[in-house]
Amino acid sequence: MKKPELLLTPTAVQDIEKLAEAGADAFVIGEQRFGLRLAGDFSKEEVKQAIEVAHGLNKKVYVAVNALFHNDKIDDLYEYLPYLQSLNADGVIFGDPAVLMVAKEVAPHLKLHWNTEMTATNWFTCNYWGKKGAKRAVVARELNMDAIVEIKENAEVEIEVQVHGMTNMFQSKRSLIGNYFEYQGTIMEIENRKQEKNMFLYDKERDNKYPIFEDENGTHIMSPNDICIIDELEEMIDAGIDSFKIDGILKSSEYLVEVTRRYRKAIDLCVNDRDQYEVIKDDLLKELEELQPPNRPLDTGFFFKETVY
Structure with a gap:
């Protein structure tokens, strides 16, 4: 059985080693002017440092370039994307087709992950962007479990799903x-x-x-609760989902390390010892509930119900 990637959004370069030790496989970083809703704002030099640190630990780094670009920022992509390619970034997250078009022209070796937050709601759309050059699609947070599994069964690209953290509403x-x-x-x-x-x-x-x-x-107005499905990973793991994301926006480094440890344990057991995962998954959920601030309860988002905010 394939083990999904555990993907984290660090707040700073110094988080990467700690999160890697806690069990993270890959990281999403980026510069605020190019990427949306980042847990940390990484300058060009910090992007370079982060990639060097992560690659030294045999971990991957994906750089967020998923902003909505107006005409005055397009020229910046012609310099930024080749720079990321020269650093051997493991992927670039995009939503605006301008990024894809510029990458094909000046950074053709970059792996592209399509992420528009809300519009990846069916496998036809995921495969459309796959045919345009994307290697991965990040599915919408508003989908239920059945829809996610169905997309994975029919997708010709990798599929990434957020399993923990807050989500954007507006x-x-x-x-x-x-x-x-x-x-x-x-x-x-x-x-x-x-x-x-x-x-x-x-x-x-x-x-x-x-x-x-x-x-x-x-x-950006964010959800009042945090998603958490640490006790409901079986169906997506069995379906072969490629990446589970923990979003660290507005979270401390310490919180992210503790959450990463729990999900690392949950994923490993769910893949290697399903019976033991069934025994401890409720305890893992309780441990995460204890980490939550009083005003940030955990729920399952749209995975099993139509959450109304």
Whole structure:
């Protein structure tokens, strides 16, 4: 039975070794101006350092270039993509066809992963982008388990699924919060790594807090809960899903290490000793629940029900 890749989104270069020791197989990093909703903002030099560290540990690095590109940023791709190719990045995550077209022209050896967050909802779409050059598709977070398994059964590309962390509900290209403060005569620094500057939308009726994440690509409103299916991995592993992603956005390095350890154990047992996985999976879920902040309960997202936020 094939063991799926365990994919992490580190907050900084120094996270990579710790996460690798905890069991991560691969990492998603990137620079804010090119990638959406990154757990950490990696400069070009830090991307180079991260790839060197990861490759030294026999781990893979995928660089997020999945922003929506306006005309004024296209020229930057002609320099950035060949740079990533020269670093031997293991893949580039894209959503905008401009990235694919520029990569074919100036960085043809880059492996491409198609990720538009919301529109990978059937295998025809995944295979369409596969025929255009993508090697992997990241399926939408709004799919249930049956749909994910059916996509994998018919896909001609690798399939990646998020199994843990928060998900995006809304994005605007505008800096809505920054613009609001500027209108009031106060300039708010756009900084999404300072925990004390977290901002939320509060839903009194449901008692939910929706984190607001603002970066160079605009404003993003995130889910009030974190996905966690550490106790429901069997069906996707049996289907041959290629990569399980733990999203580290707005999470601490320490939290990510502990979550990675639990998923590493769960995946290994689910593949190698299914009976033992069945015995301990509920305990692993309880351990993760204890790691959660009070305002971030765990749920199964859309895997088994129509979650309504």
